[in-house]
Amino acid sequence: MAYLELDRVAKQFGAQTVVDDFSLSVGKGEFISFLGPSGCGKTTTLQMIAGFLDPTRGAIRLEGKDLTAIHPAKRGLGIVFQSYALFPHMTAAENVAFGLEMRNVPRAERAERVRAALAMVGLAGYEDRHPRRMSGGQQQRVALARALVIKPSVLLLDEPLSNLDAKLREEMQIELRQIQRTIGTTTILVTHDQNEAMSLSDRIVVMSQGRIEQIGSPQETYEKPASAFVSQFLGKTNDFAATIDRTATPVRLVAGSWNAPAPAGLSGPVTVSIRPERIGFGDVGLGAKIVTRIFQGNHWLFQCDSECGPAIVIRQNDGTAPPAEGDAVRLVWRPEDMSVRARAGA
Amino acid sequence: MSTAADERNARAPWALTAPALMLFVGVLLIPLAMTVMLSFHDWGQYKGIEPVFILKNWHEIATDPYYAEMFWRTFRIAILTTLLTALLGAPEAYILNRMSGRWKSFFLLIILGPLLISVVARTLGWALLFGGNNGLVNKLLMSAGVIRSPIPFMFTETGMVVALAHVMMPFMVLSVWAALQRLNPQIENAAMSLGAGPVTIIRRIIMPQIVPGVLSGAIIVFSLSASAFATPAIIGGRRLKVAATLAYDEFLNTLNWPLGAAVATLLLVALVLIVVGSNALIERRYAEVFR
Ligand SMILES: Nc1ncnc2c1ncn2[C@@H]1O[C@H](COP(=O)(O)OP(=O)(O)OP(=O)(O)O)[C@@H](O)[C@H]1O
Ligand SMILES: [Mg+2]
Numbered sequence: 001m002a003y004l005e006l007d008r009v010a011k012q013f014g015a016q017t018v019v020d021d022f023s024l025s026v027g028k029g030e031f032i033s034f035l036g037p038s039g040c041g042k043t044t045t046l047q048m049i050a051g052f053l054d055p056t057r058g059a060i061r062l063e064g065k066d067l068t069a070i071h072p073a074k075r076g077l078g079i080v081f082q083s084y085a086l087f088p089h090m091t092a093a094e095n096v097a098f099g100l101e102m103r104n105v106p107r108a109e110r111a112e113r114v115r116a117a118l119a120m121v122g123l124a125g126y127e128d129r130h131p132r133r134m135s136g137g138q139q140q141r142v143a144l145a146r147a148l149v150i151k152p153s154v155l156l157l158d159e160p161l162s163n164l165d166a167k168l169r170e171e172m173q174i175e176l177r178q179i180q181r182t183i184g185t186t187t188i189l190v191t192h193d194q195n196e197a198m199s200l201s202d203r204i205v206v207m208s209q210g211r212i213e214q215i216g217s218p219q220e221t222y223e224k225p226a227s228a229f230v231s232q233f234l235g236k237t238n239d240f241a242a243t244i245d246r247t248a249t250p251v252r253l254v255a256g257s258w259n260a261p262a263p264a265g266l267s268g269p270v271t272v273s274i275r276p277e278r279i280g281f282g283d284v285g286l287g288a289k290i291v292t293r294i295f296q297g298n299h300w301l302f303q304c305d306s307e308c309g310p311a312i313v314i315r316q317n318d319g320t321a322p323p324a325e326g327d328a329v330r331l332v333w334r335p336e337d338m339s340v341r342a343r344a345g346a
Numbered sequence: 347m348s349t350a351a352d353e354r355n356a357r358a359p360w361a362l363t364a365p366a367l368m369l370f371v372g373v374l375l376i377p378l379a380m381t382v383m384l385s386f387h388d389w390g391q392y393k394g395i396e397p398v399f400i401l402k403n404w405h406e407i408a409t410d411p412y413y414a415e416m417f418w419r420t421f422r423i424a425i426l427t428t429l430l431t432a433l434l435g436a437p438e439a440y441i442l443n444r445m446s447g448r449w450k451s452f453f454l455l456i457i458l459g460p461l462l463i464s465v466v467a468r469t470l471g472w473a474l475l476f477g478g479n480n481g482l483v484n485k486l487l488m489s490a491g492v493i494r495s496p497i498p499f500m501f502t503e504t505g506m507v508v509a510l511a512h513v514m515m516p517f518m519v520l521s522v523w524a525a526l527q528r529l530n531p532q533i534e535n536a537a538m539s540l541g542a543g544p545v546t547i548i549r550r551i552i553m554p555q556i557v558p559g560v561l562s563g564a565i566i567v568f569s570l571s572a573s574a575f576a577t578p579a580i581i582g583g584r585r586l587k588v589a590a591t592l593a594y595d596e597f598l599n600t601l602n603w604p605l606g607a608a609v610a611t612l613l614l615v616a617l618v619l620i621v622v623g624s625n626a627l628i629e630r631r632y633a634e635v636f637r
Contacts, residue, residue, distance in 0.1 A: 076541075085535070
């Protein structure tokens with residue numbers, strides 16, 4: 001079932017453990033993102049798959065075969081580097097043709113495949129340009145064409161869009177997803193941009209300090225974050241300190257003056273996190289005062305001071321009059337919109 | 347009003363560069379012009395320098411094959427030195443660039459070494475290694491039976507090329523190194539991931555990108571070698587002269603200043619033409635790729 005498999009992979013540089021206990025199995029044709037803050041070991045993991053670094057422990061398998069035993073030049077993976085790493089002394093076509101040349105593809109077939117690859121990334125007619133005379137987005141496409149033309153078993157992308165401006169990045173995201181869907185290459189994308197990870201991937205691997213925090217679909221990781229780190233990292237969230245009161249019957253989850261039936265399996269101090277857009281204003285609930293109210297076109301952003309600390313609330317601008325700054329309000333949410341975790345350190 | 351301000355603005359750059367400009371004119375342009383003028387003056391064993399305008403010196407240089415041979419030797423030595431530094435310096439820079447921190451600075455110091463040692467000590471060192479029958483290397487090779495008679499070093503072009511290449515090496519290494527620093531650090535990995543082996547990576551990816559560095563290093567080494575004085579003077583002495591040592595001899599030994607000036611001027615003009623010409627060629631050739 002698993003196409004690419006990482007089995008408890010770890011990497012140490014001297015005494016420093018940069019990646020630890022990294023296990024992941026990727027299905028054929030899947031689009032996976034490694035998401036995490038700077039320095040969490042994303043590039044290191046990708047480079048171990050590519051073969052530029054050897055794992056200290058663990059195994060990497062492709063279709064059941066041990067990948068670490070194969071020289072990087074023989075792995076047949078397509079890689080797009082953050083800095084593109086195009087060959088500046090070669091034209092776009094020569095860059096794309098390089099991998100085919102190394103595979104001794106006959107000249108005529110090579111030319112045809114290069115042309116097709118450049119056309120696929122929307123660069124037909126740019127064959128004879130040198131990289132230095134292309135824009136960032138165009139260079140990025142050449143790098144993508146160069147990686148795809150060799151029909152790689154896995155495509156590895158290391159923050160390929162981070163050098164582009166916001167608009168171009170969005171365009172390239174859509175294009176990348178379309179290309180990946182069309183040719184069905186198994187793809188791993190490294191990024192620290194949560195929107196990019198969410199809009200592109202089938203599954204997201206959220207990483208922090210060399211460890212996997214959560215693996216799940218974009219929706220799962222957003223709505224059911226497995227840890228405080230994940231919920232903080234994927235968009236804005238509110239964390240409230242709450243307790244589960246086992247003395248009451250039925251058992252209740254209490255946060256300030258808000259309470260709800262307690263979920264099974266937890267007791268004592270817990271953390272409740274709720275996305276700002278899932279909180280509404282009601283008659284009973286967590287007591288709060290609105291500190292600032294910011295108009296953002298299609299929605300309002302409220303910063304509140306609640307019984308359980310600061311809170312952010314986002315409400316659709318649906319035409320009804322919003323509460324004003326200084327108003328006392330009650331925050332309410334549906335139990336299914338929150339995730340409850342045992343509180344660390346308590 | 348505005349024109350006065352404009353005028354002041356136009357004058358400001360001149361005013362600001364005036365001190366440096368005056369220095370430049372005073373210590374470089376004027377002596378240079380005087381040297382060129384000197385080359386047209388007459389000279390005689392007893393009458394000394396006569397400030398007249400004649401082409402005697404230039405005519406002598408143009409017709410006497412001695413000068414042609416000497417200039418050919420100068421440029422032959424410079425070209426061979428350049429080739430030798432490029433052949434050894436480029437791989438040296440590549441290896442240096444791949445070394446890790448501590449070793450890198452240690453070997454960089456070794457490469458810069460020749461520049462830190464006096465030309466006399468350095469050349470004497472070479473002479474001790476190779477000079478005559480008592481040279482260390484010669485003795486060793488002879489006792490090992492590799493060679494029968496000592497490899498001549500002093501008073502030979504080979505000796506000059508070797509000694510010059512030694513001292514010019516830093517310029518080549520540093521210039522290639524600068525080109526290597528501009529390489530994308532992932533470029534070798536990129537080539538590897540596409541299936542290229544180590545030899546292919548060096549030949550197809552690294553070499554083409556450091557060519558401009560090698561060429562600019564070559565221009566520096568060539569012009570410095572062609573006008574070098576100390577090393578050829580010690581190794582070649584007065585038996586094997588190059589343009590610079592010949593001009594020196596004319597000035598200080600024969601006291602034929604005008605002839606010496608003509609030799610010096612010709613060397614300068616030839617060098618400027620070669621350097622400017624090859625620079626223009628390189629720029630044209632690589633503008634497309636490296637701008
Ligand atoms: N060659 C190396 N030697 C020692 N430490 C290294 C080396 N390469 C990376 N590291 C360390 O490993 C950690 C992870 O680096 P890595 O490049 O994988 O991070 P990343 O998640 O890709 O970050 P970014 O988003 O900034 O690219 C960092 O703390 C870095 O300092
Ligand atoms: Mg990285």
